[in-house]
Amino acid sequence: MFKYLSGILGLDVGIDLGTANIVVYVKEKGIVLSEPSTVAVRKLPRGRGLEVIAVGQEAKSMAGKTPTGVEAIWPLQDGVIANFDMTEELIRFCLHKAKGGGSFMAHPRVVISVPAEVTEVERKAVVDATLGAGASEAYVVDEPISAALGVGLPIDKPQGCMIVDVGGGTSEVSVISLGGIVVTSSLRNAGKVMDNAIIAMLRQRYALLIGDTTAEEVKNTIGSALPLTPELEMAVKGRDLSDGLPKVDTVSSVEVREALDPIFLGIEDMVKVALEKTPPELAKDIVDQGIVLSGGVSLMRGFAERLSRAVNTPVITAEKPLYSVAMGVGKILENLGAMRRVLMSVERGSR
DSSP states (O other), rough: OHHHHHHTOOEEEEEEEOOEEEEEETTTTTEEEEEEEEEEEEOOOHHHHHHHEETHHHHHHTTTTOOTTTEOOOOEEEEEEEEEHHHHHHHHHHHHHTTTTOOOOOOOOEEEEEEETOOOHHHHHHHHHHHHOOOOOEEEEEEEHHHHHHHHHTTSSOEEEEEEOOOOSSSSEEEEETTEEEEEEESSSHHHHHHHHHHHHHHHHOOOOHHHHHHHHHHHHOBSOOOOOOOOEEEEEETTTTEEEOEEEEEHHHHHHHHHHHHHHHHHHHHHHHHHOHHHHHHHHHHHHOEEEESSGSBBBHHHHHHHHHTOOEEOOOOGGGGHHHHHHHHHHHHHHHHHOTTTTEEEEOO
């Protein structure tokens, strides 16, 4: 009965389940939520488990600042579930927000995206977490398919489309034709690894210890893939490793770029390998229409230009790279019947 009513009333929800951010799309409403994929928990006394005290932006603001017994958790690592219970809480939070906080029709149909190279066990874990969070039906779709749909690529036509999605946990490249993935490859080198590289650089060069949130701020403020004119500087605050006292150092975009360079080289090599594996007729199409870049890291200064130089192919940054996957999931929701026939990568779980 719930399945029938949810279809009639249009309570269909799409989720871009990212390592760093989670974006929620509701059918006929569009994107209604974009929050960090963070859950803050408190340990209950006498070993009675964990109590969720905050989710999303509120939980992220607690990271590195929590008292004893309270912890901010990132339940997804490298694009897959690392903590099943907390992922279920995260999805439950999204569904609650999607239905406006009310209790009526609390069991929507959900389409949720995952990296293309996840295992069947990891894919099933996403379905189980979604159903456990209150969905009546759960469909899983590969992120490259969603991202390509979201940026408007003609994936159902007999021509090659290449999309490179660089998010918080994974960097993924896929060639798509006739509604399916022809070539795909992924790296666990993405936004979070960039943050760690900045932390390591400051620790080694300045004996300055900073947290993940500060590293992300440095990356977004002065990070770049190519030299800038002029180069940028930023005052970075943290703890002096030599005496444990607070410390401020001025860091340049040159130093940050040097720290990030190996990660950009890895992404370039991943794309080159994918192009080498691409059939010649599809490679021709890719040269004609270019490679599309999506994901949060695609906003890094000079990234698209650097990648274009490396692979000798035009590279275009998506109009809204942070929401490409969510917009693609939304297009699937708007015509779920047709999409199930075309997109063979969509799976279904039933409550």
